[in-house]
Amino acid sequence: MKLFKLFPLLILLLYGLKSHGEEFPFEISEIYSSSSIVNYSNQKLILIDFWATWCGPCKAATKQLEILQEELKEEVFMVSVTDESHKAVDNYMKRSPIQLMVLRDEKGTLIRKFNVQSRPYAVLLSYQGEVLWSGHPSGLSLDKLKRFARSYQHSHNPLSRLDDLFSVSQPSPPSQEVFPLEEDSEITIERIHTPLSLFSRTPGTVQYDGLLFNLIAKIYRVPKHLVTSDKHDDFYIQMKSPARIWDTNPDTLIALLSQQFNIQIIPQANPEEVFILKVIDKEKLWNSRQINWGEENTANHLISENRIQADNLTIAEFCILLSDTKKEVYKYFGEDYTRHDWDVHIHFNDLMEGELLNEFGIVRQKRKLIITRFLIQ
Structure with missing residues (x-):
């Protein structure tokens, strides 16, 4: 009798556990290029690396993931996903080839599904679609990935083909948007000639007055000494931004700075x-x-x-x-x-x-x- 009463509860628990996962296959716009490191062969873990051509730190983050992919060919299959046009990816890949499989998500389906607010950003999934880890790729180590892989080493992955993971949808009309947010017009950036160092925040607005490289460090949330410049030591600027953009989309601010002052930010x-x-x-x-x-x-x-x-x-x-x-x-x-x-x-x-x-x-x-x-x- 007790087992009979518990049976509906067990069914509900199992259903609840399954509901936490994302269902494969995921819809994408294009498989732009294959991985030059490893083919998909029923790896138990799938890692999605979200990047963009205008994102400086993405290059270093992807290179780090390529190193990890070399070490974990049998355990993890990694893909790099961008929401940009085929032409934009073409131009980038000519300068900086990516060894991971590159996918285009022009409709932003995956970006919305995993609530990607800034880039680089990575999501680690089991073959069941369960999100095991998400965050900045620098937070992933070889040991951490091995620990996740060990927990699935005795399970069977029924997703035997690549199209079990990713389904290519019909292409949408090409987008002419340069930046992903409509609020860009609310951001003001100008060069100033007064040596200031001020940072203020109200519930709705962030304002920074100071050196360019210190601002870039603040936007990327890294220590100041990790950002250097060979010719901008006395380059002072003022930036005003809606707090929501400062908090959730720092890559847009970096893209605007790069465009307005014709600078390149090279990650090493x-x-x-x-x-x-x-x-x-x-x-x-x-x-x-x-x-x-x-x-x-x-x-x-x-x-x-x-x-x-x-x-x-x-x-x-x-x-x-x-x-x-x-x-x-x-x-x-x-x-x-x-x-x-x-x-x-x-x-x-x-x-x-x-x-x-x-x-x-x-x-x-x-x-x-x-x-x-x-x-x-």
């Missing part, structure tokens, strides 16, 4: 030593009420010789502040996006590690990762 990816901040006791994290400098105060941090105090920063934002201050690279790969207050010693590493652990429940770990630096030309 190499393995480097970095420090990872990992939360091991989230109960110790400070809330955002420990420090309050007021909403009208444009500065959200105070740096002295020995300490950093910061008001209302996420862990990822604190990592960038720490990186800028110590001229080292700090990263956070967790999923805590809430804002916290901070007061941490920074001069001696052992004292800093002790305060991070005791006051915030955070450990500092040294690792070697692929880090992208940007050169402005």
Whole structure:
């Protein structure tokens, strides 16, 4: 009797688990080119790399994925997806060939399905369509992919053909849009000749006045010392942008800067030593009420010789502040996006590690990762 009563519940649970997955095949506009690394042969994991021809960091991110694809030919099948025209992809591939399979999603079907807000962006799927991981490709490592692959090593993938994964739809009329957002007209960018360094934010607008390379670092959410320029050291600009574009579509801002000032942003990816901040006791994290400098105060941090105090920063934002201050690279790969207050010693590493652990429940770990630096030309 008990088993009979439980049976409907089991059916509901199984149905609920299945509903979390995305159903293959996915509709695309074109299979532009095949992979020069590996053919599709029932790999258990599918990785989709979202990129664009106008996205500087995408080049380095795709190169990193190509290296991972070489190492995981039997476990993962990787594809690169763009929503641009055939001609735009043609021109790009002549300069910078991509070794992964390249797909065009001109209708934006996959971009909407996986809520892609900025690029580069990657989604790792099981053959059942379950999203296992998503985010910036730099957050994927060989070890992490191997761990995902191990969990599927004894299962059978029934999707035996490439068209079981991707279905080519009828082509749509070519788009003449240069940028993906209608709100571009609300963005203003101009060169200024006053050496300022200001960043302010209201609920609706972001304004930056300062050096060009510092702005690019802010847009890409990377430390300032990872962006260099051979001829723009005294190039000051002012940018005003709707906050929604600043938060969700930084690639549009980069494209506008590149076009208006005729600059190239060249990514250079190499393995480097970095420090990872990992939360091991989230109960110790400070809330955002420990420090309050007021909403009208444009500065959200105070740096002295020995300490950093910061008001209302996420862990990822604190990592960038720490990186800028110590001229080292700090990263956070967790999923805590809430804002916290901070007061941490920074001069001696052992004292800093002790305060991070005791006051915030955070450990500092040294690792070697692929880090992208940007050169402005």
